[in-house]
Amino acid sequence: MRKVFQRLTGLFLACFFLFSMGHAEMKTDSQKVEGIIYQVFVRAFADSDGDGVGDLQGVIQKLDYIESLGAKAIWLMPIHPSPSYHGYDVTDYRDVNPEYGSLADFSQLLEAAHARGIGVLIDIPFNHTSVKHPWFIASQQADSPYRSWYHWVEEGQTQLDLNISVWNQKPWKKYGNAYYYAIFWDGMPDLNFNNPAVREEVLSIAKFWLSLGVDGFRLDATSHIYGEGETQRLQDTEASADFWVWLSEQIRQEYPNAYLLGEAWEPLSKRAELIRGLDSVVNFDVGDRLLPMLKSGGSGAAFVTMLEAVYEAYEASNPDYIDAPFLSNHDQNRVAASLVLKQDKMALAARILLTLPGNPIIYYGEEIGMVGAKPDEELRTPMLWGGDDPLETRWRESRYNKKTIPVTQQLKDNQSLLSVYLEMTALRNGQPALFSGGFEKYDSENSIPLAFWRNHGKEQMLVLHNPSANSQQIAVPEGLHPIFATVGAENSDGTATLPGLGTLILSNQRENTP
Ligand SMILES: [Ca+2]
Incomplete structure (x- = not known):
């Protein structure tokens, strides 16, 4: 699967990480959130x-x-x-x-x-706006230029079903001899x-x-x-x-x-x-x-x-x-x-x-x-x-x-x-892999844990979470080292052990900050 967030900014971020001792990068005006x-x-x-x-x-x-x-x-x-x-x-x-x-x-x-x-x-x-927005107040007059800013229909002059029900309520609201459309609440007419x-x-x-x-x-x-x-x-x-x-x-x-x-x-x-x-x-x-x-x-x-x-x-x-x-x-x-x-x-x-x-x-x-x-x-x-x-x-x-x-x-x-x-x-x-790395499922015989890769550049990071209350074991590839573990979570001889509700994050890089 493609790297989810690899974009042009990736190179900039990678360079920034190299020189920032692992601190999170600062967003600048020229970057997207x-x-x-x-x-x-x-x-x-x-x-x-x-x-x-x-x-x-x-x-x-x-x-x-x-x-x-x-x-x-x-x-x-x-x-x-x-x-x-x-x-x-x-x-x-x-x-x-x-x-x-x-x-x-x-x-x-x-x-x-x-x-x-x-x-x-x-x-x-x-x-939608408020019913008290000046546009809507003006639109209540049939000849107002704001009439067409909302969905107004005159009684008997439409082929729309004004009795239609959405979420168990009728979104067409009666006002005088006309109806306006407000899907959420009669106080919020739709534009x-x-x-x-x-x-x-x-x-x-x-x-x-x-x-x-x-x-x-x-x-x-x-x-x-x-x-x-x-x-x-x-x-x-x-x-x-x-x-x-x-x-x-x-x-x-x-x-x-x-x-x-x-x-x-x-x-x-x-x-x-x-x-x-x-x-x-x-x-x-x-x-x-x-x-x-x-x-x-x-x-x-x-x-x-x-x-x-x-x-x-x-x-x-x-x-x-x-x-x-x-x-x-x-x-x-x-x-x-x-x-x-x-x-x-x-x-x-x-x-x-x-x-x-x-x-x-x-x-x-x-x-x-x-x-x-x-x-x-x-x-x-x-x-x-x-x-x-x-x-x-x-x-x-x-x-x-x-x-x-x-x-x-x-x-x-x-x-x-x-x-x-x-x-x-x-x-x-x-961790660049967590911040902006890709995402790929990690296939395992044990289907209880959440197991997925977050890879970034040369780094392969395996994230394991145990949503159950019981300890879980899961086979993992060799050459991975823990970078984060809750109490009792460990990796030994190719088997990760996750206590109930535990997390273990493994990486093929020993040092994640240069
Ligand atoms: Ca105040």
């Missing part, structure tokens, strides 16, 4: 002015922490003005939510992050991308933020640009993918390294279609398959085979794709909840995530085992800094995190989950 992405919900993260609500200055003050986690980029969940707490319903795409700060604060954050070699991605929900004015405006907004210096976007709901129920055609995903191809081509004429990370909570076939016009599509399969396996057992080999199928499908669609694996995100129960707070399993989940190819995403708080289960607000509760840190937010009281150990205390404990994350992110960033 590559590496660990740290996902931040600004409202919950860090509060600089004591009003209890997280803000951009708070994020700036926590950049040292984010840098210590080895992040090469932060993904800020929506920062635009919005009537909701989450911000996915935007009322002004060219400004910052005043609760979070100003455009000047944002520029300061960009500068401070870039000085650390950390890129900044902002979350932009283009599929009409058949209208060239909408496309041009979206492009203009993207360029506005890129001109300020953002490194790319996390794009919400990429599969819904032409969604089911909206057009009631069969080729919706293809049409949505065509839109992203158009947008990325337009953006890249001016900003060739803008990184586009799409969200598509969809099966592989649809994600593979959408990645045509995007660098990455968040890989829901990783958490969806990994967490149940860690909870109740399963075949690591099957998991690795699944990953190969994902990479193959992506590559056929976009040879330059970058995978974006993650364990859980702001729309899902947190990892710690899924694994019922079993720290050894949470640690293994982290080690697996951080040895996979691509740009792994860490959702804030995951690294300290924050707990959260639906409703959504409980997945987005205040980051626990502890130690009377005045930056801790109070936007909501968490129902589940009464006993979660905060950052300050976990930093003092080398057995903490945070210590596992710090160790693994440093390992990943210091």
Whole structure:
């Protein structure tokens, strides 16, 4: 299988590693985001002015922490003005939510992050606006030029089925004698991308933020640009993918390294279609398959085979794709909840995530085992800094995190989950094979462990994880030496022994740092 990330930048990175004593490379403005992405919900993260609500200055003050986690980029969940707490319903795409700060604060954050070699991605929900966006308010008048910016149909004047049901709800919402289309919620009407004015405006907004210096976007709901129920055609995903191809081509004429990370909570076939016009599509399969396996057992080999199928499908669609694996995100129960707070399993989940190819995403708080289960607000509760840190937010009281150990205390404990994350992110960033090497399944008679190669140049690195509670043995080629081992994991006479939930990483190179 081809080296997943060998691109022109590979040579530059390799040279950099040679002279950097194994330290992670710094992202520069001329590079595309590559590496660990740290996902931040600004409202919950860090509060600089004591009003209890997280803000951009708070994020700036926590950049040292984010840098210590080895992040090469932060993904800020929506920062635009919005009537909701989450911000996915935007009322002004060219400004910052005043609760979070100003455009000047944002520029300061960009500068401070870039000085650390950390890129900044902002979350932009283009599929829909808020019902309170001035465009939508104007569009409520049938003769408004903004009418065609949304999907309005007059009662009795359409062949579309306005009673169509998607996800057990009706996306066509009645307003007066007309209906508008809103797939997610009646507060978030979908924009009409058949209208060239909408496309041009979206492009203009993207360029506005890129001109300020953002490194790319996390794009919400990429599969819904032409969604089911909206057009009631069969080729919706293809049409949505065509839109992203158009947008990325337009953006890249001016900003060739803008990184586009799409969200598509969809099966592989649809994600593979959408990645045509995007660098990455968040890989829901990783958490969806990994967490149940860690909870109740399963075949690591099957998991690795699944990953190969994902990479193959992506590559056929976009040879330059970058995978974006993650364990859980702001729309899902947190990892710690899924694994019922079993720290050894949470640690293994982290080690697996951080040895996979691509740009792994860490959702804030995951690294300290924050707990959260639906409703959504409980997945987005205040980051626990502890130690009377005045930056801790109070936007909501968490129902589940009464006993979660905060950052300050976990930093003092080398057995903490945070210590596992710090160790693994440093390992990943210091090892070219883990950072940007290829990926190939390692075939073994024992199908319980996850076993795969991460090869880079002359280095052949064999990564072994045991998702079961029982010790596993696996035959390995000769000439490999351990570069990382959890307690009790070892390689002896061509047989690797992995204690329950253990990890062993072997390499054909004795010295990984020149
Ligand atoms: Ca604040």
